[in-house]
Amino acid sequence: MLSKRLKSVAKYLEKPVFFADIGSDHAYLPCYICLKDPEARAIAGEVNEGPYQRAKMTVIENSLSDRVGVRKGNGLEVLHENDSVNQVTIAGMGGKLITKILEEGQDKLEDTRRLILQPNIDAHIVRQWLITHFYQITAEEILEEDGYIYEIVVADKVNNQPVMTRKELLFGPKLVQERNEVFMKKWHSEREKRLELLTSMKKAKQVPGEKIAQWENDIQLIEEVIHTND
Ligand code: SAM
Numbered sequence: 001m002l003s004k005r006l007k008s009v010a011k012y013l014e015k016p017v018f019f020a021d022i023g024s025d026h027a028y029l030p031c032y033i034c035l036k037d038p039e040a041r042a043i044a045g046e047v048n049e050g051p052y053q054r055a056k057m058t059v060i061e062n063s064l065s066d067r068v069g070v071r072k073g074n075g076l077e078v079l080h081e082n083d084s085v086n087q088v089t090i091a092g093m094g095g096k097l098i099t100k101i102l103e104e105g106q107d108k109l110e111d112t113r114r115l116i117l118q119p120n121i122d123a124h125i126v127r128q129w130l131i132t133h134f135y136q137i138t139a140e141e142i143l144e145e146d147g148y149i150y151e152i153v154v155a156d157k158v159n160n161q162p163v164m165t166r167k168e169l170l171f172g173p174k175l176v177q178e179r180n181e182v183f184m185k186k187w188h189s190e191r192e193k194r195l196e197l198l199t200s201m202k203k204a205k206q207v208p209g210e211k212i213a214q215w216e217n218d219i220q221l222i223e224e225v226i227h228t229n230d
Pocket residue numbers: 006022023024025026045046047048051073074075076090091092093097101
């Protein structure tokens with residue numbers, strides 16, 4: 001059974017589906033999609049031997065070897081020029097690693113119209129990368145599963161560079177408009193964590209002033225957002 005989190009990622013794949021799932025682990029997502037949609041094709045990329053073998057096994061068990069290619073390699077390097085995948089999913093990693101994979105593999109994204117990303121932490125770093133590289137955030141989702149809160153960021157390639165405020169980068173332009181229950185839960189808890197960290201930062205004399213100022217600014221933004229009634 002696919003997790004609620006990966007089912008939510010799957011929802012944003014548009015037909016005709018030919019996608020690369022980078023860091024695919026068991027290749028559950030590519031197999032789920034290709035079992036549901038007989039026209040869909042996918043590439044499951046994995047850098048580590050264990051997950052790569054697990055991905056191959058899932059594909060064989062589901063008799064999908066003709067439509068799901070499993071490739072071993074770092075990030076987007078598993079894609080070849082003539083693959084022309086139209087969408088890429090990267091889920092279950094930190095925002096910094098997702099951004100690194102996108103940055104290093106930019107040349108492989110020429111035919112990719114949509115990125116569906118699910119950073120476990122640091123989603124703002126991913127959003128910053130997206131706008132800098134002309135991807136407009138077209139959908140976002142926040143959900144809770146087994147006590148963890150996850151964000152999904154969907155971005156489409158555009159011709160003009162999108163602009164985002166610090167508030168939109170931090171909370172997500174769509175999520176901050178909606179401010180649903182899970183969102184409020186996340187940011188109440190983030191506020192507590194950040195206040196604690198701020199106290200430690202101030203005690204540790206070596207933390208640069210700009211970093212403390214940015215942290216204070218973000219805490220103020222969090223308070224504004226969680227205390228707004230409209
Ligand atoms: N995407 C799946 C999910 O969301 O459930 C698996 C997430 S798992 C926590 C992260 C996977 O990414 C691991 O299997 C790891 O081997 C793989 N990974 C980490 N860095 C990678 C990279 N640079 N390129 C490809 N795969 C990577």
